[in-house]
Amino acid sequence: MIVPGQAVRIVIATQPVDFRKGHDGLAALVQNQLGLDPYCGLIVVFRAKRGDRVKILVWDGSGLVLIYKRLEQGSFAWPRVREGVMRLSRAQFEALFEGLDWRRVHSRRVAPPRMAE
Numbered sequence: 001m002i003v004p005g006q007a008v009r010i011v012i013a014t015q016p017v018d019f020r021k022g023h024d025g026l027a028a029l030v031q032n033q034l035g036l037d038p039y040c041g042l043i044v045v046f047r048a049k050r051g052d053r054v055k056i057l058v059w060d061g062s063g064l065v066l067i068y069k070r071l072e073q074g075s076f077a078w079p080r081v082r083e084g085v086m087r088l089s090r091a092q093f094e095a096l097f098e099g100l101d102w103r104r105v106h107s108r109r110v111a112p113p114r115m116a117e
Contacts, residue, residue, distance in 0.1 A: 010043040010093045011036070011085040012078075019048045019055065023064040026057045034085055038064070045088070045096065051075030054097070069097065077101040 013034060021029065026046060030038040038044065039059045046055040052075045056067040076096060079086050088102065095102040 008041060008043055008090070010045065010088045010090065012045045012047070012088060012096075014047075014079050014082050014084060014086055016049045017046045017055075019046075019053060023057070023066050026055065026066070027064060030057065036085070043093070044085075045093070047076070047078050051078060056097075071099050074099060077103060 027038040044057045052071045054069050058065045092102040
């Protein structure tokens with residue numbers, strides 16, 4: 001699995017897509033329907049109508065990378081189907097890719113330490 005850096009933006013296209021689409025078809029969908037630039041290093045996660053399949057499109061600086069995963073048992077946890085995209089944190093993305101319920105992954109704000117007196 002290609003692990004994204006901390007600063008990489010990760011989004012889920014919440015509506016299912018036709019999984020016959022390849023690199024170019026998904027990049028066109030990102031640009032025309034979602035209004036995003038598929039060539040800026042953004043990671044876009046796509047879902048199939050069947051909840052056990054995921055495609056991930058990434059521009060790595062030299063070309064489009066397409067990752068496809070099908071779970072052998074169970075299905076991925078997906079957000080409600082609606083228009084547009086939903087942003088994920090890196091931890092949520094990793095949980096989703098592993099087939100875990102990413103909705104249970106939450107970041108906590110930690111107060112900075114006080115200066116020593």
